[in-house]
Amino acid sequence: MANVIEVKDVSMLFNLSSEKVDSLKEYVVKLLKRELYFNKFLALEDISFEVEQGDTFGLVGLNGAGKSTLLKIIAGVLKPTKGTVKVSGEMAPLIELGAGFNFDLSAKENIYLNGAVLGHSREFMDQHFDDIVAFSELKEFLDIPIKNYSSGMVARLAFSIATAIKPDILIVDEVLAVGDYKFQEKCKRKMSELLDDGTTVLFVSHSSEQVKEMCNKAVWIEKGRIKKIGSAEEVVDAYTLA
Ligand SMILES: Nc1ncnc2c1ncn2[C@@H]1O[C@H](COP(=O)(O)OP(=O)(O)OP(=O)(O)O)[C@@H](O)[C@H]1O
Ligand SMILES: [Mg+2]
Numbered sequence: 001m002a003n004v005i006e007v008k009d010v011s012m013l014f015n016l017s018s019e020k021v022d023s024l025k026e027y028v029v030k031l032l033k034r035e036l037y038f039n040k041f042l043a044l045e046d047i048s049f050e051v052e053q054g055d056t057f058g059l060v061g062l063n064g065a066g067k068s069t070l071l072k073i074i075a076g077v078l079k080p081t082k083g084t085v086k087v088s089g090e091m092a093p094l095i096e097l098g099a100g101f102n103f104d105l106s107a108k109e110n111i112y113l114n115g116a117v118l119g120h121s122r123e124f125m126d127q128h129f130d131d132i133v134a135f136s137e138l139k140e141f142l143d144i145p146i147k148n149y150s151s152g153m154v155a156r157l158a159f160s161i162a163t164a165i166k167p168d169i170l171i172v173d174e175v176l177a178v179g180d181y182k183f184q185e186k187c188k189r190k191m192s193e194l195l196d197d198g199t200t201v202l203f204v205s206h207s208s209e210q211v212k213e214m215c216n217k218a219v220w221i222e223k224g225r226i227k228k229i230g231s232a233e234e235v236v237d238a239y240t241l242a
Contacts, residue, residue, distance in 0.1 A: 094158055
């Protein structure tokens with residue numbers, strides 16, 4: 001199979017003086033790692049790997065390991081300090097909850113807005129609108145501003161938009177974790193369906209079981225470096241036993 005993603009010698013150096021620490025979790029992790037005292041922080045160091053078409057590729061690692069940073073670089077949201085990323089195909093990134101949404105607008109308006117962000121025309125979104133709404137199960141809530149949505153409802157909307165339009169590459173960073181059990185199951189089925197159609201999936205989850213179940217390959221990132229890469233089973237076992 002052909003490579004659809006090639007990550008080569010990627011390093012990411014953050015300048016902490018201009019940093020915003022978004023959560024207490026991040027702050028504590030940094031404090032414990034004594035990283036708050038440095039001006040520069042190397043979040044990723046010499047990362048290289050390939051993802052083949054049709055892979056479900058899992059990323060595992062502790063909080064702050066660099067998984068989301070790596071996904072953002074692959075999605076083109078962040079530019080790496082060093083190294084290159086080659087991606088072939090259309091990508092639907094679900095990285096941050098609500099990215100590409102305007103919380104003052106209704107779900108209906110956000111479907112079109114997010115579609116535009118993903119590069120789709122209004123006509124194209126018209127054609128897919130009913131499918132998106134049906135999958136999200138948010139029909140009764142279409143006209144209220146999504147700032148009144150729960151985080152699970154936002155995740156439903158985002159996942160429904162990203163997958164209604166068959167992407168070549170689907171990137172899912174933990175956003176499913178806020179969905180309820182039923183919706184998570186539905187998402188898993190949808191991802192399997194997409195996989196059967198040849199979509200490549202990149203998947204971050206803190207559930208080892210989910211990674212083992214969903215992924216054929218995985219990489220374990222530790223403090224910005226690749227600790228282990230290989231079959232999902234091997235990598236997850238090594239990670240959970242460590
Ligand atoms: N914009 C930024 N500026 C400075 N540092 C950042 C920035 N984004 C991320 N970092 C730092 O890079 C490191 C890796 O963060 P990242 O979000 O990639 O971790 P993660 O593996 O996704 O963790 P989690 O499992 O908690 O989601 C952390 O120490 C984080 O604080
Ligand atoms: Mg993350």
